[in-house]
Amino acid sequence: MLVLSFGGPEGPRDVLPFLERATAGRGVPRERLLEVAKHYEHFDGVSPLNARNRELIERVRAELAEQGVALPVYFGNRNWHPLVEDTVAEMAAAGVRRALVFATSAYGGYSACRQYHEDIERARESVGEGAPELVKLRHFFDHPDFVGAAADAVRSAAATLPVERRDQARLVFTAHSIPSAADAAAGVPAEGGRRYSRQVAEAARLVAESVDVPDYDVVWQSRSGPPSVPWLEPDVLDHLDALHAKSVQAVLVCPIGFVSDHVEVVWDLDNEASERAAGYGMSFARAATAGAATRFARMVVELVREQLDGVSPRSLGGVPLAGAGVNGQPCGVDCCAPVRRP
Structure with a gap:
């Protein structure tokens, strides 16, 4: 299993390189990046996101063990270390041939969902032959x-x-x-x-x-x-x-x-x-x-078991779900296309 997230800097020297990577190709003026960088100064250049994700991973590992699911859990990011390309290379070297991907976003849309599919494909392409098959788990906004x-x-x-x-x-x-x-x-x-x-x-x-x-x-x-x-x-x-x-x-x-x-x-x-x-x-x-709640980690494991054991997807709402675990297939190729920028 791969926990895939946005990523965040973990020290003052990381801030600008992180922001530049996160906004690459979007035409964001450098003045705006410097303005946002000042926000990170209030927290000594450290985003809490990586630490929260590591805590989530430990809770997920504990829940997997409690439910008797033998599944190693890896961690990768889109925009900062550990980068997903490096993590997928590590997985391939360890002999992983297929993995489920839990992206830390509950929703659909380009940035919230489709871009994670692009991250997955980019990481697989960087590894090349022998890269594991990666299946992104479904949306969970109404779980x-x-x-x-x-x-x-x-x-x-x-x-x-x-x-x-x-x-x-x-x-x-x-x-x-x-x-x-x-x-x-x-x-x-x-x-x-x-x-x-x-x-x-x-x-x-x-x-x-x-x-x-x-x-x-x-x-x-x-x-x-x-x-x-x-x-x-x-x-x-x-x-x-x-x-x-x-x-x-x-x-x-x-x-x-x-x-x-x-x-x-x-x-x-x-x-x-x-x-x-x-x-x-x-x-x-x-x-x-x-994501800080114990029951959230239980939800992650339930999404995994939808794939491994055929557990029926649970949802409370009436807005359509999408992704693996709903119909066994990723979202459609025409779903949530990025808007062309001038």
Whole structure:
């Protein structure tokens, strides 16, 4: 099994090379990279993402052992060490001929899903003859354990709000924004696109239902494109401004779009959003990401067993799933195509 993730720097010298690799070919101005690099300075140049993924891998290994599944677990990244190309080479050298790939994204769309398929193919091509077959596991945005882990985190975060404001707190779900055109292209033609935003909205609905909150918001964060290009809105900071204008006194933020903490979570939410709320005298709490929960590791093993043992896929929602474990095949070749950039 291969756990495949985005990757993050683990020291000050890593930051700019990481950002350059992550944005290669996207036309991001260097001034913007330097601006983002300053965010990493607040954390000594270390993203929490690699550490969280290593912790997840240890929990998955323990769960596999408990369930009697003898499966070695490897770790590879798209944008920083351990790079997936190196990991797949290591797997081939160890005699691995077929592996299941758990990508640390619950959703469809280009960056959330198809790009991981491209990572897999690039890694196999770099190894060449003898590269293992790699099968990416399915989307899991509405899996009961993903929804349950997020709901548990919302309840725990709500308990940290002042008692007198807790019942009136506004529940706000966030996910990484993407260009509107990319979201429109995110799906096979029969689905009409918008796979990413539809799945995020469905995950938010299921979590809100689990915590018995009938009225909530879905907003976006961490956009990085030029102002002239429309991205999914509203931005979380703009939304806090709007909530303040409505005299909302407490907000509970759930980063439903993220499996694990990384700089875009801890900076955009724990720093910028919390400071914006504090400036308004608004109580603020942020739920933990779902990947930290033990039940999330159980979910990963269940996705594996869908392939190994024919376990039936579990889901709570009505938005179509995709990927291996649903129909035994990867997503269609015309699914979630990247938007051509000028």
